[in-house]
Amino acid sequence: MGKRVGWIVFLLFWSGVSLATCPVWPPARAEQEIARLQQQIIQWNDAYWRQGKSEVSDDVYDQLSARLAYWQRCFAPPVSLDEPAPPDTGTLTHPIAHTGVRKLADKAALTQWMATRRDLWIQPKVDGVAVTLVYRQGELAQAISRGDGLKGEDWTDKVRQIPSLPKKVNGPLANSVLQGEIFLLRDKHIQQQMGGMNARAKVAGTLMRQEASSALQGLGLFIWAWPDGPQDMAQRLQQLNKAGFVWISQYSQPVNNAGDVETLRARWFTAPLPFVTDGVIVRTAREPAGQQWVPGQGDWVVAWKYPPAVQVAEVKNIRFSVGRSGKIAVVAELDPVLLDDKRVRRVNLGSIRRWHELDIAPGDQVQISLAGQGIPRIDGVAWRSGVREKPEPPSSRFNALTCFYAAPECEEQFLARLVWLSSPQALDLTGLGEAVWRTLHQAWQFEHIFSWLTLTPQQLQHTPGISPARGQKLWHQFALARKRPFMRWVTALGTPLSQEALKAAGDHRWQQLLVRNEQQWQQLPGIGREKAAQLVNFTHHDVLQSLTAWLAAQGVSGF
Template sequence: MKVWMGMLMGLLLWQTQSWAVCPVWTATRAKAEISRLQQQISRWDDDYWQKGVSSVPDGVYDQLRVRLTQWQRCFGDSVTSEPVMPAIGGTTVHPVAHTGVRKLADKRAMQQWMHGRNDLWVQPKVDGVAVTLVYQKGRLTQAISRGDGLKGEDWTAKVQQIPAVPQTVAGALADSVLQGEIFLRQEGHIQQKMGGMNARSKVAGILMRKESASALRSLGIFIWAWPDGPSVMTERVEQLSAAGFPLTQQYTLPVSNSDAIEDARNLWWTTALPFVTDGVVVRRGKEPEARHWLPGQGDWLVAWKYPPVAQVADVQAIQFSVGKSGKISVVASLAPVMLDDKRVQRVNVGSVRRWEEWDIAPGDQILVSLAGQGIPRIDEVVWRSSDRTKPVPPADRFNSLTCYFATAVCQEQFISRLVWMGTAGVLGLDGVGEAGWRALHQRHPFGHIFSWLGLTLEQIQNTPGFAKAKGEQVWHQFSLARKQPFVRWVMAMGIPLTQPALNASGVSSWRELLDRKEQYWQQLPATGPRRARQVMEWLASSEVKALSRWLAAQHIEGFTP
C-alpha cells in the first residue's frame, strides 16, 4: 500500500479530471484541511509500517494521497509526491537494494515507456509483502522485509517456517539473493470479482505478529527478481522453477507491444489465479548489475495497475427530491469520476434519515462503486470535511395525496408524478423524460398533472428542446394516451394499489371504483386492511375527485357518466 519510493502520482492520473477543480476554500480552511489529511495519512502509515495493519483499503489510501497532493498544489503548499515513510526500526541491511516500481497511468504511458526498449516481459503484480531471500552454500540464511529498501526487519525465523519457501537450493542459486512477494495463497481467485481481500495486510500481520505454523502454511512466494542472475530471462525462470519457485516461470510472459501487455493484464484480472493481484509489472530481461540498484531508481521495470473497483469522489452538493408518493430522497452531487466505462456524477443516498446516519456534507470524500445493473452506490465515507454545513431538507409535508395540482412548494413531487405516469407500465409516453416534462411545464404552466392533454401540436413544437420531429412524436404519444384503458389512467392518478391488484378488481369505470367498499379492497392480492384504507382516503380526496371530473370532460374512457 504505502510503497515508499512513490511515483504515486502516475498511479491515478486517469482520474485527475475529477480533482482538477480546486476547492473554494479560504486560506485558513485550506491550511486546516490539508493538515488534517496529512496527519491522518501519517497515522495510517504508522499503523501499516509499525503494526502491519492496513487501517484503510489500499485504493482509498492511494486516492486520498493523490487528493492531498492536489490540494497542496491548489493552495501553494510544498508538494511531496512520495509517501513519507515513518521510521520503522529496520536494522538488517539488504545485500541488494529494493528499487520499487514506478506506476504508469494507462496504455499510452506504457507505450511511451516501451519506446526504444526490447526484451520485455510481463508478470502479475502479486499483492503481498516484499522480501529478500539470501541463500548461502545452498541454505536459506536470511529473510529481510523490504523496509526502506536499504534496511529492513529480520524475518528469517518466520520465513524458514513457510513450507512454500525452499529452505535449500542448488546450482547457481546456492549463493544467491532473490527478491519477491510473500502472498496469501488462494484457490481460484478472480480479481475482477473478488477484489483485494485486504490480502497485503493479512500477510503483514502474519509475519509481524506471533502466528501459529498453520497461518504460515497459508503463505506462498513469488520471485520477481534475481539480481545478478542469468542475463537471459528464460534461463532465469527455468532455474527458479527447478529450485522450487515454479510460479515465476508460469506467470512470466514475453511481450513486444502494449496490446500484448493489455491482453495479459485483462487475462489475469478476469481468470482464476493462486494469489491476489493489483495489476501487472513489465520488466526488461536484462537488468543492471545489482551494485547499481537503489530505491526509486529501477527504470527497467514499471507497473500498470488495475482500475480501482471503487473511486473516492468529492461531494459537491446535497440535493433533495420528492417522489410521486411524497417520499423525500437525498442525492449526492459529485465531481465526476469514472467507474468502468460509466461517468458518475450523482449517487443516491436514500432517505433523509439514511442521509443523517451517513452524515454526509458537501466537501466530504465518499467511496463509490457500482452495484447491480451498473447503479452507483455509496460504500463508505472515507474523509469528512471540517466544515459540516449541510442543507436543510424539505419540510415533511408531502404524502400520496399531495401535489396533484401545481404550486410552488409542490414542484418536485408534481414533476415526479408526471414522470411516473409517462413510464411504460402506466401511460407509456415515449420520448418525454424528466427534462421534457420540466420544459413543457415551464413553457406552458400546468394546472394539474393532466394539463398536457390540452396542449396543441404547435405549442409542443414551440417548447425549447422539442424540434419539429420530436414535437410531432410527443403530440402523437399524447393523443394515443387518450385511448389507454381505464385502469392505466387510474394508475396514472396514483391509486395506492399494485397493478395486479387493480387488474384483479375488474373495475372498468370511475363509478364502479366509488361503489366499492373497504372490505372489497381488502380481498384483493397484496392489499390488506392498511392498503384498503389508503384506497378509500384516495377516493375521498378532493384533488382526486377534481381530476376525475376533468378526465370526464376530456372524454377519457371510464370517467364519463
C-alpha cells in the first residue's frame, strides 16, 4: 500500500508541513510558483511511473504534493493543476479497482474513525508496489500493476518469477482476485534505524525493466485484500496462509481501540521485520462487494503513517550571528515543523561558504532531519522559490581579537564572549546566559567583557528586569569569580589554548605566557606552528595587554 496516490486530499490529512497561513504573494507570483512546482511533480511522477526511478524520497514527494494542493486552495487558480496521477499507460483493466488508502494525521483522528466501526484489524503498511493477482482455475492468470487504480500494466511474466509467490492455488482461492504489495525482502529490517532505503523505487525499477533480472529473486508479496473473500477475517487469514500467502497471517492482529494500534505501531517501528514499512493499516474485516470498489472511496481502511524522518520546511529568513572567535554563522529561520518530538524553528547552516554552497534563500523548501543527539540539520533543498532574494552577510572584519570592548557593531560577538566566560569551562557563573548578560549590559553599559566585576550589590539589586534577590545572587557569583584559578581566567579571555595544553603548561601568571615564543608553545600537546603563532599574537596584542592590566588592577590572581 506504499504507492504514490494521485488524490492530494489524502496527503493533506497527514502531512507534517506547516500550512498555517497562505503565502503573501501577488497573483502573478502565485501562478508562477504553483506552475513550477506542479511541473516538477509531473516530472517526478513520469520518472517514477514510466522508468521506475525515484528522483526524490517519498516523504519529500508527499509533503511537496501537499504543499502544492494547499497553494492551490489558497489562490484558486482558474485551471486545476492538482492531478499528479500516474500516466494513463495501463492496458489491462483491474477486475476489482484499487481504492487507495486514506491517511490519518494522528491518534485522535484514528480514534474518531474507529469509534463507529467494529471487527478491526491492524497490519504493517508495507512499502513496495501495489499489484492485482488474478487466479483462474487455480492458476495465476494475470498480475496487473496498480496504475491509476482502474487500469495497469501487465506484469504477469515478471511476477511469476518471484519465488515465494504461489503459482497454483485451490479451494476458494482457485478463482479469485487478490490485491497486495510486492516488496523488497529484507533480513531483520528495523524501520526506526534503517529508514525507507528507497525500497519502493527499487521494486518498481525491477518490475519495469524489459530484460530478465535476478533481482526478482529478492522480492516478496504481502496480500492485503481479498475482495469478495470470506467476511470472517480469521477464516480469510487461515485460507491465505494455507495457500502460501504467509505474511498476512503473521502480521495481522485484531485491535479494539486506538491504544492497541498505537502499541503495535510503535512495536513494528522498532522490531526487525522482513520488509520496509512506512506506517500501519487499520481495516474492518467486513468490506463492500468488489464491484463497489472505486479509487479514492475505500472508507473501510485507513493508514497511520510513521512520522517522516525528513520534513520539508519553508525558509522564512536567513540570519547571521557572530561567535566569540569572530566566526560568522548562518542560521535559517523556518516555518515550525515537528521532527520526532522536537519543534524545529531554526537550523544552523554553518559558515557563509556552506550557505553559498547550499544556495538557500527565503521561500525555499528545505529538507530537515535530526543528526546525532537530536540536532536538526538541513540535508538539502527540496524546492527553490522562483524569487531569489538573499540577504547580504556581514563583513568578515571580526576575528579572535575583536570585540573585547563594547561597540554598536560588536554587539553579537561581545555578548558571545560574555556567555563564554560564564560557561562551565571558564568561570562557571551559574545561570548567566545571553538574556541575563544582555539585561546587565543594557542597564550598566559595560566598557569591556570584565566590566561586571565593578558592579556593586546595590546596582545589581536595582537592575531593571532583575529581582533584588536575583541581583544579590549575581553579586555573590561575581565575588566568587575573583577567586577562580588563574587558568580559568585564561580560558575566560578566549585564549586559543586547549585544557590539555593549559595543564601541561603549568603557568600561574600571565607574564609566564607572555615570555613563551613560538618554539616553546610548540612543545605543548596539540600545538603546531600555526597555533603557536596565533598564541604569540594573541597574548601580545594591545587589547589583551589592556585587559590583563585591568584585571591586575582588580586584584585577580595571576595578572
